[in-house]
Amino acid sequence: MRQIFYLVQKEFRQIFRDFSMVRILFVVPLIQIFILGNAITTDVKNIKIVFQDQDKTPYSREFINRFVHSKYFKITGFEEDYTRLSSYLDSGKASLAIVIPRHFQRDIVLQKKPDIQLLVDGVDGNSAGVSLGYITDIVQQYQERLIEYSPDLSLQVKNIRRVETEPRFWFNPNLESKLYIVPGIIALILLIITLFLTSMGIVREKEIGTLEQLMVTPIRSYQLVIGKIIPFSILGMLEIMISMGFVYLIFGIGVKGSLLLLLFESSIFIISTLGLGIFISTISDTQQQALFVAWFFMIFAILLSGFFIPIANMPPVIQHITRLNPLRYYIVILREIYLKGTTFKDLIPETLAMVTFSTCLFFAAVMRFRKKLG
């Protein structure tokens, strides 16, 4: 027991001796929260759009005007030459091209249903889908106006309204992606800090030979593991609180739910990152190797967490694989507590999954660590 105390004391002395470490702990989350929180946005705004108006009538101009006045669109140009439209999409000058056919006005008046052509840059499928939604909205409003002002229709017909939906988004009323993304960033910071610290910290001792020196002392490998885990868990918890503080200061987003619950769930998540860190240390001989391997695992964990790519959009096999990823549950839990103030009772399934996979990972890693130390 006393051995563990000395290990932890030594670890903290080393961590805080080195100023760069303190910098990593405080400045990195600040920068990440600030930049990522502002940069990663799934809100689609300022969609660049190019028009080809083959009709050039009051009707077509009215149609275009609706786009001019929408905050979602930004008109980058009008192109006369149909064959050159695709070059706008290729060069990224526009992500959307709309072609208004000749006789647009005439066809509407004659009730012949003119067809508008849309060319959408589908590279970013997410944004493309969102812009289509906006366009449908605009077209629908345009149509309603046409009906309203149509001289031939009786009042009765005009008053026939289709079913209208008026969605109201709870918990994140403006569907602001910041609100949704920021808890995820906190999870990533926690993952990065604890994973890298643990794996590099152990491998460093391997590199400089102190691990070998420790192995000739009567110390047991489980004590060694605990001696590493305690300081890094404490740092992880500290990191979470620092990050939450920054999130509040920068974005004014506070935790809706229980802070205690949030820390409890975080400590379960940390078990998995520490375990992974220990595992990485057993397969790396140098800090560079550890860095590389940790990077590799981190990318996988993030890609398969649903943070950037919605899990529902993944192929079914991959969707099943994401179930093994503790980060997936942790991000959900963090969002729930942060945005909705969800209580523990409703988080039990995620918590159980996270406990299961975290502890499995952890014990497998520790077994391997002990075996490697012989």
Next chain:
Amino acid sequence: METDKAVSVSKLSRHFGKFIAVDEISFEVNRGEIFGFLGANGAGKTTAIKMLCGLLKPTSGEATVAGFSINSETAKIKKNIGYMSQKFSLYDDLTVKENIEFYGGIYGLSREKISGKTDQLISELNLDKMKNSLTKSLPLGWKQRLALSTSLLHDPSIIFLDEPTGGVDPISRRNFWRIIYEIAGSGKTVFVTTHYMDEAEYCNRISIMHKGKIIELGTPTGLKQKYNKTTMQDIFIHIVGRN
């Protein structure tokens, strides 16, 4: 009968894949003896020492250290030995005092004992002015002596030193050997590897290792008589050259 042998090795081997680093070596080390391990680079000295310290499992063979088997009782061995590895292995980013405190704590010494030992070591090593400096700022010779002292904190009966004086100036080396004599004088067994032939002369007995095998073992005087040479250097070149 066993008690007067600090180390007793029988047909100990270690393979790395197809490569045989240590090849069925057998020897014994008496209590209180300074036992030297000579050999060119890659002879297998470090590998042999690591097996004796319980850091590396032998491929075959048996050995006892302080009366305990290296195959089954490494935990007991660790309580009774000190080890100073070929690499400097104190924490560079801890102060002298913190290093001593840490290793004392790891060896399970009481708090009072640690602070007593710390004061004693610091005055013995004349490190009073440096005790709160980072270990990395010490000259190499002092670092080595500090490492030696910390490996003795728990009062082990046998101490393994793997090239303790590598890269150190002659004066520091002589001082270092003075300490080794003091250690042996206090009844501890010293097992030391070296490349320096003059250091070999200071040992009670030496063994010469070559390509994983022990090819000669005896007292420096005995070997000089046997090969009719005046220095260990000549003997070493003669024997290793012959093989």
